Amino acid sequence: MISRRKISLLRRKKKDRPSPDILMPPEGVPLTLPVAGVGVRIAAQITDVLITSIGAICLLVLLSALNLTTPRTVFAIGALLFFVIRVPYYVIAELGWNGQTLGKRLMKIKVVSHDGGPLTAHALVLRNLMKEAEIFLPATLLLTLDMASPLASIASLAWITMGLMVPILNRYRRRLGDIMAGTHVIHLPVPVLLKDLATETPVLTEDRKKIVFLSHQLDHYGAFELQTLETLLRAQSVRPSAGAEQQRQATIETIVEKIRKKIGYADPVPPADRLRFLQAFYNAQRKHLEQRQLFGDRRENKHYAQADEDNQAGK
Template sequence: MHFFNRVTLQTPESVELDFTLAGIGNRAYALFIDYIFLSAILLVFLIVWAVFSIQLVALIETIALNNSSLNLWLIAILSLITFSIYVGYFVFFEAFWRGQTPGKRYVKIRVIRDDGRPIRLQHSTLRALLRPVDDILFLGVFLITLTRKEKRLGDLVAGTIVIQEEQQVTAKTFSVSENAEVLANKLQMEADLSSLLPEDFAVIREYLQRREAMIPEARTELSRKLAKQVKEVIALENVPPGVSANLFLEAVYLAYQQQSST
């Protein structure tokens, strides 16, 4: 019996990752929190807009200009800005918080791409533009309930899914070298390990668990590709001379674990 809806994604490096889908309850809770924040932002804007509109209308009347169409223009501009704030809220946070809004961060869920990678600006924009259709027409509720990967219309178009964040790091079932432990201590001081997402860590873990079963050529190629990507993610300028890709990935694995346990 499965109490949570699990999904398996394959990364561009041909590594399979298992995730727990967020579920409609968690997503609705996160959206409720986001709408509280969004309502507060819109309320502040509407107060400022009302003050500005009243002063503008008074100014037009003072200089005796024709203001018959001014109210229509103000309403049109108000509608456009309000919609931009509505869409921009979700675009901004999901794009720059790597798939999370304040509500999603509180509920501990995250939006990722169908290949397990973090979403980009274009994905968050597509999701946000289609959110009114999903919310107002309740289409999103039906699609999340009926589709296997619990996707609303915005997810289907953008190629994204919403998952629960991993709360605990799985214990390793492989050995690491002593040199990796030394390098891990150095990485904690020189690298930005906080930029490494649980999904990124899971890719490293999957590789380290499966590397012994790979042929040497495939292991070498994959380890170099992963090491290069991880180095960019953690903003590490230089890797010590003589450190292999395997050793580097072991060190990152240990450093991430040590940081997560503190």
């Protein structure tokens, strides 16, 4: 039995984690993606600020070398250059890199639309202009104010704090700009490559003989049937329920007998060797189709022979 205290702790930990974002793209297949936390977003933001600051400093040095600035106007011109570089940088980078800036690319996060559709220029401009009002403008005021105006400094600090608290208290870690633009910031999904079934070789014992298929037995099927068989073999790694296991075994038996009858395989296949038979047939069929493709004979499905006859009759 789990105590109430443990249950409350588990619930509290669950609340602390950002909820996964469920997107519904136009294809109608829901996608569950991990929402980026506040820490990784701040790290990406710091990286982008450093990049834009370097650009502003380089332009400021160039203007100073051309005697276009004075010591009194250096700070004002620098702040203006930082703004002029910063706003187009975020919008153009996220438009060109599909929701990513250099900082987001390094942190492996990106901006996505709430409805799963493509990012629009309107949404990206809106969320980045709101960033100016949320963070950069109050931060600039906070840096330019002095002790003679403590109320303005306190107001700017309170505004920045409120802006930072919004994503912390938000379920999906969305700031005000994301809420208004209808966007999320997510972690990039990690691609997982499935293992190649052709590299698997069935384990043979002393009482089991190797299953061999002749060339004429492999001429009955094409790439479509091979892909269907691959899907069936991959599904065997998932453990079914008790009732579904009987249905699975019946399906495997039907497929094995259908293949045996189609290719003329005379030897009976014991129940224990049915999966081994399908795996061996998949490996042999794939190798056969790849060899045929090298000679320009691409076979899409089992109806390729009839298609060739129709083409020759049409000629």
